[in-house]
Amino acid sequence: MSYSTILAGVAILAVIAFVGGLVRARGHAAGPVKMHSQLGYYGWYAAVLAALPAAILITVWAASEPAVLSRLVARELPATVDTLNAAQHSLAMGQIQSISEGLPKLGAADLAIIKKARLGFTPVEEAQRVLKEHGIVLGSPPPPYVINAAADLTENRAISRYLLAAIAGLLAIGGLFYGVRSIRPRLRARNAVEKVMLGGLAAASTVAILTTVGIVFSVLFETIHFFQGVSPSNFFFGTVWDPRFSAAGSADTIGQFGLLPLLWGTLFISFVALAVAVPIGLMSAIYMSEYASQGVRDVAKPALEILAGIPTIVYGFFALITFGPLLRDVGAMVGLEIAATSVLTAGIVMGVMIIPFVSSLSDDIISAVPQSLREGSYGLGATQSETIKRVVIPAALPGIVGAILLAASRAIGETMIVVLAAGIAANLTLNPFEPVTTITVKIVSQLTGDLEFDSPQTLVAFALGLTLFVITLALNVYALYIVRTYREEYE
Amino acid sequence: MTVDAPIADGHPLPRLNDPARLRTRYAAEARFRIYGVAALSIAIAFLFGLFASIISNGWSAFLQTKAHVPVYLDPAEIDPDGKRDVSRFGLADYTKLARDALSKAIGLPEKQDKATKRDLKGLLSRAIDVQIRDLVVADPSLIGQTITVPLLAHGDVDSLLKGAIDRSIPEERRQLNDRQLQWIDKLTADGVLKKDFNAGLFAYGASSQPESSGLAVALIGSLFMMLTVALLAVPIGVATAAYLEEFAPKNFWTDLIEVNINNLAAVPSIVFGLLGLAVFINFAGLPRSASLIGGLVLTLMTLPTIIIATRAAIRAVPPSIREAALGVGASKMQTLFHHTLPLAFPGIMTGTIIGLVQALGETAPLLMIGMVAFVVDIPSSVMEPATALPVQIYMWATSAERGFVERTAGATIVLLGFLFVMNAAAVYLRRRFERKW
Numbered sequence: 025m026s027y028s029t030i031l032a033g034v035a036i037l038a039v040i041a042f043v044g045g046l047v048r049a050r051g052h053a054a055g056p057v058k059m060h061s062q063l064g065y066y067g068w069y070a071a072v073l074a075a076l077p078a079a080i081l082i083t084v085w086a087a088s089e090p091a092v093l094s095r096l097v098a099r100e101l102p103a104t105v106d107t108l109n110a111a112q113h114s115l116a117m118g119q120i121q122s123i124s125e126g127l128p129k130l131g132a133a134d135l136a137i138i139k140k141a142r143l144g145f146t147p148v149e150e151a152q153r154v155l156k157e158h159g160i161v162l163g164s165p166p167p168p169y170v171i172n173a174a175a176d177l178t179e180n181r182a183i184s185r186y187l188l189a190a191i192a193g194l195l196a197i198g199g200l201f202y203g204v205r206s207i208r209p210r211l212r213a214r215n216a217v218e219k220v221m222l223g224g225l226a227a228a229s230t231v232a233i234l235t236t237v238g239i240v241f242s243v244l245f246e247t248i249h250f251f252q253g254v255s256p257s258n259f260f261f262g263t264v265w266d267p268r269f270s271a272a273g274s275a276d277t278i279g280q281f282g283l284l285p286l287l288w289g290t291l292f293i294s295f296v297a298l299a300v301a302v303p304i305g306l307m308s309a310i311y312m313s314e315y316a317s318q319g320v321r322d323v324a325k326p327a328l329e330i331l332a333g334i335p336t337i338v339y340g341f342f343a344l345i346t347f348g349p350l351l352r353d354v355g356a357m358v359g360l361e362i363a364a365t366s367v368l369t370a371g372i373v374m375g376v377m378i379i380p381f382v383s384s385l386s387d388d389i390i391s392a393v394p395q396s397l398r399e400g401s402y403g404l405g406a407t408q409s410e411t412i413k414r415v416v417i418p419a420a421l422p423g424i425v426g427a428i429l430l431a432a433s434r435a436i437g438e439t440m441i442v443v444l445a446a447g448i449a450a451n452l453t454l455n456p457f458e459p460v461t462t463i464t465v466k467i468v469s470q471l472t473g474d475l476e477f478d479s480p481q482t483l484v485a486f487a488l489g490l491t492l493f494v495i496t497l498a499l500n501v502y503a504l505y506i507v508r509t510y511r512e513e514y515e
Numbered sequence: 516m517t518v519d520a521p522i523a524d525g526h527p528l529p530r531l532n533d534p535a536r537l538r539t540r541y542a543a544e545a546r547f548r549i550y551g552v553a554a555l556s557i558a559i560a561f562l563f564g565l566f567a568s569i570i571s572n573g574w575s576a577f578l579q580t581k582a583h584v585p586v587y588l589d590p591a592e593i594d595p596d597g598k599r600d601v602s603r604f605g606l607a608d609y610t611k612l613a614r615d616a617l618s619k620a621i622g623l624p625e626k627q628d629k630a631t632k633r634d635l636k637g638l639l640s641r642a643i644d645v646q647i648r649d650l651v652v653a654d655p656s657l658i659g660q661t662i663t664v665p666l667l668a669h670g671d672v673d674s675l676l677k678g679a680i681d682r683s684i685p686e687e688r689r690q691l692n693d694r695q696l697q698w699i700d701k702l703t704a705d706g707v708l709k710k711d712f713n714a715g716l717f718a719y720g721a722s723s724q725p726e727s728s729g730l731a732v733a734l735i736g737s738l739f740m741m742l743t744v745a746l747l748a749v750p751i752g753v754a755t756a757a758y759l760e761e762f763a764p765k766n767f768w769t770d771l772i773e774v775n776i777n778n779l780a781a782v783p784s785i786v787f788g789l790l791g792l793a794v795f796i797n798f799a800g801l802p803r804s805a806s807l808i809g810g811l812v813l814t815l816m817t818l819p820t821i822i823i824a825t826r827a828a829i830r831a832v833p834p835s836i837r838e839a840a841l842g843v844g845a846s847k848m849q850t851l852f853h854h855t856l857p858l859a860f861p862g863i864m865t866g867t868i869i870g871l872v873q874a875l876g877e878t879a880p881l882l883m884i885g886m887v888a889f890v891v892d893i894p895s896s897v898m899e900p901a902t903a904l905p906v907q908i909y910m911w912a913t914s915a916e917r918g919f920v921e922r923t924a925g926a927t928i929v930l931l932g933f934l935f936v937m938n939a940a941a942v943y944l945r946r947r948f949e950r951k952w
Contacts, residue, residue, distance in 0.1 A: 090800070218848040222762060228754035229763070232775045232822070235815045239786060242793030304554045311551025327559050333938060335876025337905045338569065338927050341912050345920060346568040376561045383558075407540055409547035430781065437783025439879035440905075444912060464785050464879070471788075471883050477797055489789040493782065500781045 025185040027086055033189070034082070034196050038075035041200040045070030048207045061214035069213040070203030072220050078196040085188050093180055097173050105169070119166050123174035124181065129158050142171040243493060246477075246486035253480045254281050259487060265450035265461075267470065267481050281484050283491065285450040289367075289460035293446060294435040296371025296456060297378060301435075302428055304375075305382025312383075313390045314412055325387075332380035340444035343373040348445060360457060363447070367456040370446035374435055381431040389423030390416060394514045422510035429503035433496040439464040463488050569927050576925025579713035579726065580673040581665035582639065582702065584616040588651060590659045599655050609647040613639055613666055620707050621698050634695050640667035642727035665711060670726040670918040672699060676710065679917050716925060720891040721902075721910075725918025728911075730926055732890045736806045736901030737875060743810025743897065744817055744874050749867050751814075752821030753856070759822075760829045761851055780819035787816045788883025796884060803885035804900035812880045817870035824866020828859040861948030868941040872934055878905040904930045 049066035053059050059066075097120060105116060130138065134154045141151035148165040155162060166174075207213070251259070262282025308328065312321055348364040351372075355362030362368060393416050401411040417424070447459025448469060470485040477483070590597070593607040614635045618627065627635075643666045650664065651657055671690040674680045676699070686693050702708040719729030755776075763769040791812035795801045801808050832855050840850040856863075881887075886906050894901040902910070908930065911923040 214846065218846060221848055222758075225754045225758035225762060228751045229758045229772050231751050231815075232755065232772055232779060232818065235779060235790070235818070236775050238794055239782065239790045242790055242798075243786070246793060304557055307551050307554030308558055311548075311555055315548060315551055316555075324555055324559065327562055331558065331562055333872065333876075333934060334565070335878070335905055335930065335934070337876070337878045337908050337912075338565070338931065341908060341923060341927060342565050342568055344912055345572060345924075346564075376558070379558050407544045409544045410540070412547070433781060433783075437785065439783070439785045440909065443879075444909075464783070467785055467789070468879070468882050471792065472885075472887050486789060486793070489786055493786050496781065496783055497778065500778060504777075 025182070025189055027082065027185075030082060030185070030189050030192055031079075034075055034078045034192060037078075037193075037196040037200055038071045041074035041203055042067040042071040044200065044204040045207055048204055049213075052207065052209050055209070057209040059209045060212050065213040065217050066207050066211070068217045069211070070200065070207065072217060073199040073203035074196045075199070076220065077199055078192040081192050081195060082188065085184075089181075089184055093177060093184065096180055097177050100176060101173055102169050116167075116170055119162055119170050120173045120177060122162070123155060123166060123171060124177035126155055126158055127174065127178045130154070134158070138171060138175075142168055142175060144168055239493065243486050243490045246483050247490045249478075250480055250483035250487045254484070259283055259484075263452060265466070267484060279481065281480065281487075282450075283463075283488070285452045286461060286463045286466055286488070287491075288452055289446065289450070290436055290462040290464070292367050292456070292460060293371045293374065293442060293462060294432060296367060297374040297435045298428065298432055300372050300375025301378040301382050301431060305379045305431075306386055306424065308379070309383040309386035309390060310412060310417075313387050314408065314416070325384075328380045328383055331376065332384070334377075336377065336438060336440040337444075339373050339377050340440040340442075343369050343441060343445035347373055355457065362457040363459050365445050365447040365459045367446070367458065367460050370442050371456070373445060374438055374441050377438070377441065378431045378434050381434055382427055385427035385430065386420070386424050389420045389427070392423075393419045419512055422506055422512075426503040426507040429499050429506070433499035433503070436499070437464065437492060437496050439468065443468055463492050467492070569924050569931070572920060573924025573926075573928045575677045576716060576921045576928075577713050578677075578710040579715060580668040580676050580708055580710050582617060582620075582668055582708050583663055583665050584613075584620045584707055585661045585663045586612055586616040586647065586666070587661045588612065588647075588658050593651060593658050594655075599658075601652055601655070604648060604651050604655075607648070607651075609644045609651075610636060610639070610641075613643050613647060617666075620705070621701060634692065634698075637691070638669055638672055638695060638698065640669050640726045641724055642667050642722070665709075667715070667726055668708060670724055670916065672708070673726055674917050674921075675699060676703065676708065677921070679921070716922070716929075720893060721889045722891070725914075725916055725922055728919075728922065730904065730907060730929060731893050733902045733904045733907035733926075735893055736809070736886070736890075737904045739806035739894070739897050739901065740810040740813055740903060741871055741875060743807060744814050744871060745867070747810070748814040748817050748821050748870060749863075752818050752867075752870075753825050753863060755818075756822045756825035756829060757851055757856065760826055761847065761855070776819050776822055779815075780823065783879075784816055784877055785879040785883065787812050788880030790815070791880060791884045802898060802900070804888045804890070804902075805898050806886075806894065806901040806903075807897040808884050809881050809886055809901075809903060810897065812884060813874040813877060816877065816880065817874045820870040820873055821866050824869060825859070825863050828862025828866065829855060831862060832858045858950075861944050861950075865941045865945050868937050868944070872937050872941075875937070876905055876930065876934060878903075878909055881906050882909070904933070 046063060046067035049059065049063045053063060094117070105113065108116065127135070127138070134157075137146060137154050138151050140146040141148050148168065148171070151171060152162050152165045259281050260283055262280055263284050264280045264282045265285050266280045268279035308324070312324055316324065344365075348366070348369040351366070351369055352362050352364050397415050397419060398411055401415045402408075406414070442462045442465050446462055446465060448461050448465060449459055450466075451458060451460045453460060467485045467488050470481060470488075589612060592612060593604060593609075594600070596603070614632065617638065618625075618631075618635055621635075623631065623635075646667060647664065650662070671680065675682075675691060675696075680690060682689075682696065691699070699708060715727065716729050717734065718731055719727055720732040722728035755772075759769065759772065763772075791808055795808045795811055796803055836854055836858065837850050840854045841847070845853065881903050886902050887910055888900050888902060890900050890902055904926065908923055908926045911919045911926060
């Protein structure tokens, strides 16, 4: 019995409870005593009582079932399993898992073959073939004890589901009867229902917190796992990045995981990006808010917003097929050797991407500077540009610095442009015409392809992710701090 | 500019109406203005350059070269025993039938040496075998007839007709030899080789040949993910926003939630991918590459956007409306659901669309959870492996063949088209339902 069947059953009971509650409330409404709430609330009251406890039970059950079941299976396994190494052990567990998921799909004849294989009357290859016909592909023929355990697991799972169905059903029916029976005119059904709704709203708002907690813990956990194999000082101060994909289990090819070349690449590209985005973005913002006519604003502002709405993969592709080769050809014309994927290519294209972040935030901040300051300056005989440079910009400076820091954090966390346009070789260089690689590029390259969750080659991605998370978080917090501390308050 | 140094320092006050000084100041003013215009122009020029590059590279992806030749579906080849047994149809050599048809169209003799056969075969896509077989399996009565099928030409032929292969480079380094070029020219002149609308771009899944690869899997995968995001992120986001705006007490916990939401909005998207990999795949054991996981990750990523937009929309509903509702005896919850939320609805929709736009264009977190997969079959549920539109662009962008560059740009046009339509819908909603109180 699947969870969806059980949930559907509970939902049907809830509908019955709703109708029952409504009918009973109608009956009372015809009586002499005025009802406390509108009739619909009585229906909802009964439905909530029927569905909510059962739904909570099902959620808890679904979360804990796999762990309990695998504990039960592990207890029945023969002692030889304990002598297997970690990789073989997880392989055997995986086989048990996939066979037991497949068993319910098998017909009677095929089940008989499996049963024979389990008892040793048929070769296990036969069982493997049967399973393969039903879409369960196993790498090697399963040993009898695996089939045994899988059959047990299937059986236990079925029992667990029946048990759940029974308890959830009882809870729902009990809730239904209690809810419907307790309906009388004095019952404050609306208050009760609204309390549950408020609980739901509050629960939804915790998703944001859970996400942050999830990010921090999942990344931190795997990072600690990584540092058990590689020492933190090698990671944070290492200057060589050479993680060497190795075969599973061979310990001698650990490779080197130096963060510094990646960090340098990230910062170098971000610096180039800011060198492009800050002048262009800031000047655009100043021009739009101080000089431009309404007509120009109406065209230019949406155009810059389009720039912000283009997916980064499109920028990356543009850098790869058009901008990189263009830059290389221009470089060749003036005698510079620029690689098609280089710091400059990635940096300039990324700079264009973050122009709108700088310009739209700065635009808002510049527009917020009160007109009286400008007029005071004009009154002293300053030209418009002098007013902007000496009055408006200084007044708006904290906000502008905040905007630039936010743009920097965007640039550091950006992935697709650098994946396509920056190169993959870790390179500690000062030459902007050479390819470098970044933290994000290496996270992508370490995590695409086949993964093993116990090799440092995979786990290093989480350590890189944590570094990235901490850097961008620090930048954001610092930006917020600057804006809050140095903000000028005008009436 | 040291000219207007403070008077207090004892410097002589400069003459304000000194014409030379005024001229430099006005020149500085003009320069400053020009810088502003230049900055804005550079940004907009980049925008045009980007679109021009994508469109010029990609428009031809919507056309595909096909050979319209009459193919004789020879019963001796397809169905030698005459039993009309569908399982036998798969064994026939349809490529040979297509090759014979092509050679007849060129006017070659029936007896051919191996090199000729190979060159002929090189003009057609490898996918034609399946193309003809599917026709025969769908309608076995076609066997023995001669039908005109638009046969998919080889990617190199397509590239040649689109001008992407240079005829002047020496034969041994060219993908097509001189004889093939002659044939192609003849077939083009006869109207046999034609460029048609490329429906395959939207119908095929992954393939190693550019001419038979398409966006179907990516489109369905993206659709599934958008549905997941819409079904999860919108209710959770609206509920969170409503709670924070209307009910939340002013305390530490509420502050924590607010700070959290603002910070999540600035977390690099790739970190959400790491979360998805560690929690949904490694911990919860959901299948890799499934569009459900993509949808969940994108939901978490777009939640802050939707929450922030919804909060702004709820705040824009004037307090007088709430007070009126409360005044006639509605509870706070009734006020929210009967008055505030319906009035904030257009704003919520706009925010939702903006969130979906963000989710549709996102690539990096999907790479983490294994959506870079070679998926041939169109997925039928959210648990099956799929790719997404931007991920497909990434995969094609990293393929070497010339035909894939064109497909990549074509896919980019499709993606930008979707984003344009969604943004236009958001703008329309805002204009149509915007209320001023």
